[in-house]
Every structure is written in C-alpha cells, then in structure tokens.
Amino acid sequence: MAEANFPPLPGFIPLKPCFYQDFDEIPEHHRSMCKKMYHLWILNSATLAVNLIGCFAWMFGGGGVTNFGLAIIWLIMFTPCSYVCWFRPLYKAFKSDSSFNFMQFFFVFMAQVGISIIQSIGIPGWGVCGWLATLSFFSYNILIALIMLVPTIMFTAVASLSFFALTRIHNYYRGSGGSMSKAQEEWTTGAWKNPQVQAAAQQAAMGAAAGAMQEQHSSPQYHNQM
Numbered sequence: 085m086a087e088a089n090f091p092p093l094p095g096f097i098p099l100k101p102c103f104y105q106d107f108d109e110i111p112e113h114h115r116s117m118c119k120k121m122y123h124l125w126i127l128n129s130a131t132l133a134v135n136l137i138g139c140f141a142w143m144f145g146g147g148g149v150t151n152f153g154l155a156i157i158w159l160i161m162f163t164p165c166s167y168v169c170w171f172r173p174l175y176k177a178f179k180s181d182s183s184f185n186f187m188q189f190f191f192v193f194m195a196q197v198g199i200s201i202i203q204s205i206g207i208p209g210w211g212v213c214g215w216l217a218t219l220s221f222f223s224y225n226i227l228i229a230l231i232m233l234v235p236t237i238m239f240t241a242v243a244s245l246s247f248f249a250l251t252r253i254h255n256y257y258r259g260s261g262g263s264m265s266k267a268q269e270e271w272t273t274g275a276w277k278n279p280q281v282q283a284a285a286q287q288a289a290m291g292a293a294a295g296a297m298q299e300q301h302s303s304p305q306y307h308n309q310m
Contacts, residue, residue: 103172114178117253124249125171128200128242132159135203135235138213142221145228154211162199170196174253186257193250200243206236214239 090105110118132155139147139155170192177185206214213232222229 105175110175110178117256118175118178121171121174121249121253124242124245125167127238127245128166128196129159129163131235131238131242132162134238135159135211135213138232138235139211141228141231142213142217145221145225147217147221150209151211151217154209158211166196181260183257186253190250190254190257193246197243197246197250200239200246204236204239204243206239212239 086104086106088101088104090101090103093099093101107115107119107122136152136155136159139152143149143152170189173185173188173192176182177189202210202214203212204214206212206217208217208220213235215236218229218232218236221232
C-alpha cells in the first residue's frame with residue numbers, strides 16, 4: 085500500500101497524513117472530473133473560511149456572537165467531513181469504477197448540495213452570511229454588509245457548481261450502466277473493499293474507454309477492386 089500523503093502537513097506538526105491521493109492513478113477519462121471535484125472541495129473549504137471572517141465582521145457590527153461561534157463549527161467540522169464523506173468515495177469510485185462508492189457519494193453529496201443552498205440563503209442564526217442576512221444588514225452598516233456579501237456570493241457559487249456537478253456525474257453513472265442493485269451486489273459480496281476486484285474493475289473500465297476512443301477515431305478502410 086502506498087504511503088499516505090494527504091493532507092500535506094508541515095514537518096513541525098506532530099501529525100501524519102491520513103490518505104493517499106495521486107490523480108495519476110485515476111483513469112484518464114475520469115481524471116479531469118476528479119480534479120474538478122477536488123477543486124470544488126477546496127472552494128467549499130475556502131468559502132467556509134471566508135464566511136468565518138464575514139461572521140466576525142457581522143458580530144463586530146452587532147450581529148451577535150452566535151453566528152460567529154457556529155461559523156467556527158462549520159469550518160472545523162465540514163472541511164474534513166466533506167473530504168472524507170463525499171470526495172473520498174468519489175475518488176475511489178472513479179479509481180475502481182465502484183457502484184457502491186458512487187452511491188455513497190450521491191447520498192452524501194445530495195445533502196451537501198442542500199446544505200450549500202441553505203447557506204447561500206443565509207438564515208439568521210445559522211452561522212452563515214447568506215443573502216437574507218447580508219441584504220438585511222445593509223440598513224445597519226453598509227461596509228460590514230459588503231464584507232458579508234463576499235461569502236454570500238461564494239456560497240451561491242458553491243451551491244450552483246455542486247448542483248451542476250451532481251447532475252453531470254449522475255448522468256455519467258446512469259449512462260455507464262450503474263444502478264442501486266449493482267451497488268447492493270458489491271456490498272453483499274464485499275467487492276467494494278477487495279483490492280483485487282477493484283484493480284480488475286479499474287483495468288476493465290480503462291480498457292473499455294480506450295476501446296471506445298480507438299473506435300471513435302478510427303477511419304474506414306477502402307480497398308480498390310479491379
């Protein structure tokens with residue numbers, strides 16, 4: 085097994101990486117989408133960090149300490165949880181063409197999309213600088229409301245991109261013949277955690293993709309007949 089390399093931590097921190105991540109082990113036809121989802125996770129984490137700054141400014145302007153406290157919880161809990169609960173299953177699904185991991189990703193990421201929409205709405209008292217909280221604060225302090233507007237726009241972008249990504253990946257999964265019954269079969273047989281089966285599935289997926297690309301780019305041959 086390869087040595088864990090993620091998250092990359094400075095040497096002075098007495099902790100070690102927990103996961104192995106190398107996009108080169110993802111089949112080429114999935115690699116681009118996998119990287120885009122990783123960047124989406126980074127954007128979501130950065131949004132939570134910017135939201136913390138926005139909630140601090142909100143608290144400074146009289147918005148209360150509750151939102152700032154909840155913003156800290158959003159950042160500390162949801163940054164690692166989103167990586168573990170939806171990005172890692174998708175990473176493994178793309179790597180080994182696992183229906184079980186695809187289903188795990190879909191269930192968790194649908195909740196992620198719902199949470200992102202709620203965050204972009206910005207219900208006061210939820211620890212997020214969404215549209216409701218930001219627009220209502222313009223009548224109290226325009227400068228602080230403008231600061232709150234930054235994470236609001238970022239939450240909206242995350243929600244929109246997440247919905248688009250979920251739709252695109254689901255369409256791919258259904259188009260490739262994936263189903264709930266296939267995921268249940270993997271769970272029953274334990275194939276989802278068997279390295280040999282995963283490796284075989286990965287080779288089969290790569291071979292099918294290579295064959296499809298070769299067929300697509302091949303040109304018909306004509307022979308002269310005398």
